[in-house]
Amino acid sequence: MKLLLLLAAALPAFAQCSYTFTPAAGQSIVIAADATTVNTITVAVAAGCAWQYGTDAAWITFPGATALYGSGNGAIGWAAALNIGPGPRAGHIIVTTVNGGSTVFTVVQATPNCSLTLNPTSANAPVAGGNGSFQVQTNCVWASAAENGFLSLTSATGGSLNGTLSYAVTANLCVASRSGVIAVQAGSTTGPVQTFQVNQPGSPSGLTITPSALTAPAGATTGTLAIATDSSCSWSAYSDVSWLSITGNTTGNGSYNLPFSILANTSAVRTGSIHVGALLFTVTQQAVAGPSVVLSAVVNGADYAQGAVSPGGIVAVFGSNIGPVQGVAYAVTGGFLPKTLGGVQVLFDNVPAPLLYVSASQVNAVAPFAVSGSTKAQVVYQSTPSNILTLPVQPATPGILTLDRSGFGGGAILNQDLSVNTPANPAAAGSIVVIYCVGGGATNPATADGAIIGNPAPVSVLPATVTIGGSNAQVLYTGAVSYSIAGLTQINAIVPPGLTAHGQLPVTVSIGGVQSQSGVTVAIE
Numbered sequence: 001m002k003l004l005l006l007l008a009a010a011l012p013a014f015a016q017c018s019y020t021f022t023p024a025a026g027q028s029i030v031i032a033a034d035a036t037t038v039n040t041i042t043v044a045v046a047a048g049c050a051w052q053y054g055t056d057a058a059w060i061t062f063p064g065a066t067a068l069y070g071s072g073n074g075a076i077g078w079a080a081a082l083n084i085g086p087g088p089r090a091g092h093i094i095v096t097t098v099n100g101g102s103t104v105f106t107v108v109q110a111t112p113n114c115s116l117t118l119n120p121t122s123a124n125a126p127v128a129g130g131n132g133s134f135q136v137q138t139n140c141v142w143a144s145a146a147e148n149g150f151l152s153l154t155s156a157t158g159g160s161l162n163g164t165l166s167y168a169v170t171a172n173l174c175v176a177s178r179s180g181v182i183a184v185q186a187g188s189t190t191g192p193v194q195t196f197q198v199n200q201p202g203s204p205s206g207l208t209i210t211p212s213a214l215t216a217p218a219g220a221t222t223g224t225l226a227i228a229t230d231s232s233c234s235w236s237a238y239s240d241v242s243w244l245s246i247t248g249n250t251t252g253n254g255s256y257n258l259p260f261s262i263l264a265n266t267s268a269v270r271t272g273s274i275h276v277g278a279l280l281f282t283v284t285q286q287a288v289a290g291p292s293v294v295l296s297a298v299v300n301g302a303d304y305a306q307g308a309v310s311p312g313g314i315v316a317v318f319g320s321n322i323g324p325v326q327g328v329a330y331a332v333t334g335g336f337l338p339k340t341l342g343g344v345q346v347l348f349d350n351v352p353a354p355l356l357y358v359s360a361s362q363v364n365a366v367a368p369f370a371v372s373g374s375t376k377a378q379v380v381y382q383s384t385p386s387n388i389l390t391l392p393v394q395p396a397t398p399g400i401l402t403l404d405r406s407g408f409g410g411g412a413i414l415n416q417d418l419s420v421n422t423p424a425n426p427a428a429a430g431s432i433v434v435i436y437c438v439g440g441g442a443t444n445p446a447t448a449d450g451a452i453i454g455n456p457a458p459v460s461v462l463p464a465t466v467t468i469g470g471s472n473a474q475v476l477y478t479g480a481v482s483y484s485i486a487g488l489t490q491i492n493a494i495v496p497p498g499l500t501a502h503g504q505l506p507v508t509v510s511i512g513g514v515q516s517q518s519g520v521t522v523a524i525e
Contacts, residue, residue: 017049017098025103033083033112034139038063040075041093041105047072050098057091059083060107083109084160085140086188114140114187122197129171134196136163140187148180151198165196172200174233175207175277206233209279216285220264222247225274225281227256241272244283264288268382287382295319295386298377301364301438302399303407303517309348309367309375310397312447312487314356314438317346317363322379322386327359337366337450337485345380354450356485366487368449369442396462396511397439398489400520408519411507412436423504426523430497432476433522435466440489440511443479447486455482457490462512466493468522469505478511495524 022042023029029039043051052069053062059081062068070076078093093105117137125132131154136142143158144165155166167182181195210226227235231254239245243263249256260274265285274281299306301314309315328342337354339345344358346365356364363379371393379386401412403420413421414434427433443458459479466473477492491509499505504521 017045019049019051019095019097019103020044021095021103021105023105025105028106028108030108031080031110033085033110035109036079036082038077038079040077041095043070043074043076043095045072045097051095053093053095055091055093057089057107059089059109060091060093078107080107080109082139083112085112085114085186086191087111112140112187114138114191116140116142116184116186116192116194118184118194118196120196121194122199125169125198125200127172127201127203129169129200131166131168132198133164133166136165136184138162138186140191142184142186142191144182144184146180146182148178148198150178150200151180151182153182167198169198169200172203173206173230175202175204175229176233177202206230207235207277207279209276209281212280213282214284216262216283218265218286218288220262222259222261225258225260225276227252227258227276229255231255235277237274237276239272239274241270243270243285244272244274246274290382290384291321293319293321293379293381293384293386295322295377295379295389298389298391300397300399300517302401305399305407305517308392308394308397309371309377310394310439311367311369311371311442312440312449313367313397314487315365315367317365317377317379318361319363319379319386321360322381323358323360323363325360327357330356332452335452336448337452339450343382347378347380348375350376350378354485354487366450366485369447369486370449394514396441396514398437398464398509398511398514398516399439400435400437400507400509400516402520407517409521410504411520411522413507413522421523423523426502426525427495428525429495429499431495432492433468433473433495435491435493435507435509435522436481437489437491437509437511437516438487439514440464440478440480440487447480449486451486453480453482453484453486457482460489460511464491465510466491466507468493468495468507469499469501469524471496471499499524 050071053076054068062078088111090108095103119135123132141160146153150170152168154168179199181197183195185191185193207229234253236251245261247261248259266288269287271284296319299316301316323344324342330337339352341355342358346353348368348371351368353365353368374390374392377389377391403410403412415421415427416431419425421427440460442461444461445458447458457480464475464478466475473493473496475493481488481490502524505524507520507522509516
């Protein structure tokens, strides 16, 4: 300033300095945010007229200038730094003349057109948590914020131009996975926004329930299920059956004692579950107590005689509450009789027997071929066992089947033409009759329990004899019945040719030395 005053004092009074500027004095100069090239303000004035210049903005510089003053005609070269935001800005270039006046040039730099890229844009964090970082690539200033509580920023949350943003992830104590984002915005509040996503799996041990299962009585009852999880973790629960209900909250956060109620069971055993997330609390409720299952007798299936049983012997089982009130007959499945029918099992030494018919008071079954010595018989109905009867076992227990199923009178016998033997359809002396009986014992080859017999049928191991009207009949075949159930025995015999008696004559069979019941007849003409 002293230099300018001296210069002004040295000029003659008539030689006043007149300054002209380009661009015109007082004019605003508008430039783009990235306009960083050198611009010029020209000064036109008489020789010897001095001037000096400067700026009030740090972002305006005078490249190449060794001194910020001049005299006479000259030029002021200036440049603006890159505007990285967040908005437009203004600065001033001030030229002071020898006359002591000041000319101000206003430089207005526009808001930058910000770009923003994050690299990478996502990351997977371990269950235990940890640290990470990503790159912010932009031509502007930027700011960031974590939008989820388990994410926190561990570096500066903003910057200028490219930078690195670091973050930390807390351990996930919940069973559910979770995701969070860090938002980055470039420039002003209207600048572009990008998000960086962090994915974190859940912890399988983050949710437990106690107990996981319960066996409940048939009557109505209540209970509590303990849910354990961190206070930051949410859960939800529901029941998959109507008789098991939740009587407290069905959703919540943190540990909770979940109350539940079980309705009384009036039928069979039932099972239902309360679901807590992916965990199951399974309740098995016992059936209502029914009447006792009582086994009274195991008898021969032909004549209902009590005593021993034999391998493969067809038996009738009597008792109370040993089966359903409405009787159920067998159906063959896969070539075998069922061993469970209508909720009933008959056990010989804990081995299930093939079943023919079940009801509340009578069950017809086939003793397993493996019985020997003595055997313990028991009925199980709807999972309720009966008392046990111990029975002797002998190789054969022959009983001739009768047409009226009473065990007496006309036998279940076919004539030689395979017609049913009756008083109206008698067999001739010397012809063949086919006698059906039970309790024939083991066969060769051995027969599987409950099998449907093929053809040819296996033969009996034990020898058989037949008497008709007190005379011995020649036995042609003793063995199983083709296409019928294992345990049924067929005996083919010739009516004695010299037999003179006729009418309803007594018939007996003996297998292995054991004779069938008396009182069974065959019609002879």
